Amino acid sequence: MTLLAQNPLDAETKAHEHEDGHQTQLRLWLRLLSFSALVESQIRRRLREDFRTTLPRFDLMAQLERADDGMTLNELSKRMMVTNGNVTGLVERLVAEGLVERRPAPKDRRAQFVRLTPLGRRLFQHMAGAHGRWLAVLFSGLDEKEMEEMMALLGKAKLSAREALSRGELEIP
Amino acid sequence: MTLLAQNPLDAETKAHEHEDGHQTQLRLWLRLLSFSALVESQIRRRLREDFRTTLPRFDLMAQLERADDGMTLNELSKRMMVTNGNVTGLVERLVAEGLVERRPAPKDRRAQFVRLTPLGRRLFQHMAGAHGRWLAVLFSGLDEKEMEEMMALLGKAKLSAREALSRGELEIP
DNA sequence: TCCCGATATTTTAGGTTTCAAATATCGGAG
DNA sequence: CTCCGATATTTGAAACCTAAAATATCGGGA
Numbered sequence A, B: 001m002t003l004l005a006q007n008p009l010d011a012e013t014k015a016h017e018h019e020d021g022h023q024t025q026l027r028l029w030l031r032l033l034s035f036s037a038l039v040e041s042q043i044r045r046r047l048r049e050d051f052r053t054t055l056p057r058f059d060l061m062a063q064l065e066r067a068d069d070g071m072t073l074n075e076l077s078k079r080m081m082v083t084n085g086n087v088t089g090l091v092e093r094l095v096a097e098g099l100v101e102r103r104p105a106p107k108d109r110r111a112q113f114v115r116l117t118p119l120g121r122r123l124f125q126h127m128a129g130a131h132g133r134w135l136a137v138l139f140s141g142l143d144e145k146e147m148e149e150m151m152a153l154l155g156k157a158k159l160s161a162r163e164a165l166s167r168g169e170l171e172i173p
Numbered sequence C: 001t002c003c004c005g006a007t008a009t010t011t012t013a014g015g016t017t018t019c020a021a022a023t024a025t026c027g028g029a030g
Numbered sequence D: 001c002t003c004c005g006a007t008a009t010t011t012g013a014a015a016c017c018t019a020a021a022a023t024a025t026c027g028g029g030a
Helices: A023-053 A055-065 A073-080 A084-096 A118-138 A144-166 B011-016 B023-051 B055-065 B073-080 B082-096 B120-138 B144-166
Strands: A102-104 A112-116 B100-103 B111-117
Touching: A023 A055, A023 A084, A023 B023, A023 B120, A023 B144, A055 A073, A055 A112, A055 A118, A055 B111, A073 A084, A073 A112, A084 A102, A084 A112, A084 B120, A084 B144, A112 A118, A118 B011, A118 B023, A118 B144, A144 B073, A144 B120, B023 B055, B023 B120, B055 B082, B055 B111, B055 B120, B073 B082, B073 B111, B082 B100, B120 B144
Parallel strands: none
Antiparallel strands: A102 A112, B100 B111
């Protein structure tokens, strides 16, 4: 949301700078950030105004909704791509709100399972419906084919980024 | 009782009513988030390891770098798409690090101009070069044409989202 | 069995971020 | 000139988030 938000004023200024060669990547990255910041801020706002909750809590509940038996904190943090300590705090707050419950893992005394309470599940279904409608509005500029196209490009970019990372291409020479 | 729970009755009615059409948008949104989270986490890591700084600070300096005379906190917060209070704290830390300096606005005693110090400018140029190289690695899966394509789609999506928002399509009916 | 590296979670410290309220100033209407 | 709504910034409270260290447990090998 906060990354290098693009300056709307000089969107087209430096399309022809050859000094570095990385210009297109930067412009694409800025545009991607600026769009996702726009969408994200609207979703945050609506979650707050309509449901008095936050995006991270919604995200966590969305992960839990797919697993009837719940999952461990560790699995949650991997799926949400955030740190363990982060999940600890989020779960704490959701438990306090009665939307989520913890129980010890059956065979591993280090781990805990977390799952939605019936209240949490009911509330999440409300929120998920609204969330889908918001996205429909925010993505209404793209037709089905364009969305598939963009998804393909993102998939390709992500795969290749992962591969480059595993080859250590981002590490200090 | 914080979270909304006022209409448990039509939970399924509404969910069912809108259950169908929004699948592609959701998948696209999740894929976009997952890619940008990947890129973002790598940039954060490299900024920390190579320059002992953070992404928000880099972001703020990037805005300042384009304005020789500096800009006001208010303008900064608009361009970065974050709140005023946020910028206040960031500038505070950057001033403490000697990378940024404030001075009163000439004609408006409410406002302050902020700009890079020579040290800040020098450091930013280093960081921007590295940042460009990181992006080149992370986007290496897309060729020029694909990047332009994705940029066009993002531009279209953003424009239409803005228009939908200005028509109030996201507000409560 | 004991030990040890790996895994799951929490804790700690520091930053980032938002919202809302407070403060100060501006600029125009009357 | 005075008042008043708008604008620029700061402050305070709460949440979010990360990295790194600490704690507890697991599981396998000697």
